[in-house]
Amino acid sequence: MTTVPPESPPTPSTSPVPVDQDACLAVLGMLAYSELAAFSRLAADAALAPDLGQRLELSRLAGVALTNLDAIRARVGELGGDLQPVMRPFAGVLVEFDGRTVPSTWWERLLKGYVGYGVADDFSRMVAQALDPQTRDLVVGVLSDDGHAQLVVDALARACVADPTLASRLALWGRRLVGEALGVVQNVVADHTELEALLERAMADVPGNGDAQQKLFAALTAEHSRRMERLGLTP
């Protein structure tokens, strides 16, 4: 039970509709689909978890994805959209990725959840920089780490100590995942021209050579390396 201190003004229930509404709804639709996919994946991970503690923790994380989905639905509504039509264009995006990257062990599953979908999350986070502040903050909040990364890092670190060859196999799996994930982003950018102007704006201030797409891929690759290093795996 929290009381609101008087100096903190209440969040307005609606906010000015941003100019680039199509792009805004596209990012929210992409993110909504990605949260729904995360929910399904974490729930399936939970059902396969080797012990009750991990099952409960992964289930809790699946619940966080649903809460995120509700927050996205609310913002889509404020912008005059409906969740389902806004999500639908992104429904097939991960199907091919999932078909190409079927994990063969529990550890590969965990790594895919962190490293594979991490690329998609980074993409959303980067293009969101060019959205209106309220939608941007929502996207960043939804994608803030909810404890999943730590669960994966802890579990994989323990497993790699117990089985030294696992680390090199997972490093290989990580490279495969990032290659496929970057392919997904490339397809999304190619298929969704409503995101083009947004991507240009989002990447304008990012230092580096090349056009917006080249900067984007450099940034996504750098974030991937950072995650692999956090796991103690060669990027």
Added chain:
Amino acid sequence: MTTVPPESPPTPSTSPVPVDQDACLAVLGMLAYSELAAFSRLAADAALAPDLGQRLELSRLAGVALTNLDAIRARVGELGGDLQPVMRPFAGVLVEFDGRTVPSTWWERLLKGYVGYGVADDFSRMVAQALDPQTRDLVVGVLSDDGHAQLVVDALARACVADPTLASRLALWGRRLVGEALGVVQNVVADHTELEALLERAMADVPGNGDAQQKLFAALTAEHSRRMERLGLTP
């Protein structure tokens, strides 16, 4: 952001510990495991749902199961227990049931969710009548219909109209499900002697012939028939 109106007294964080604490924790552990299983099942149903609308609705219902699990965890804590050890004795209960009743179609899956697990829910609801009022109300609240029944009834009614032979096949499937589910309840009663006295008390006021177990099975069968009739299927 909610402020608490001064006239609404805060919910007490603890409440009197009931006398039959073991039985109480056993019912809560059984229910917690059943909610976790419902979460996994609904999330898997959602991932297989034929359209985005049903996928979102089934995901929402999976989220309700998680919210229920949190409420059970809180009550277990108030009674001085920990969720995991309290749940663990019931972890295997549904494994055999699930192995014996693998649905072969989407409609069989839906019916299993409503009719198969409905028996387990009824069992928890009935024994809960003999618990302390606060735990009893929690159990009844957790098991109150959250919209899943209506979703199943609507979807199956539409499907049976489109395919008249489906109704007779599903009626057969329903009889198989209830037979297996009653077997699960029988095993739980046999394996958990801490529930014996509770069951006696819960069934004492239920009219009918026979001992507590006979009355229990008569009541469970009657509830099953009611559900099948609601679906327009021969019990």
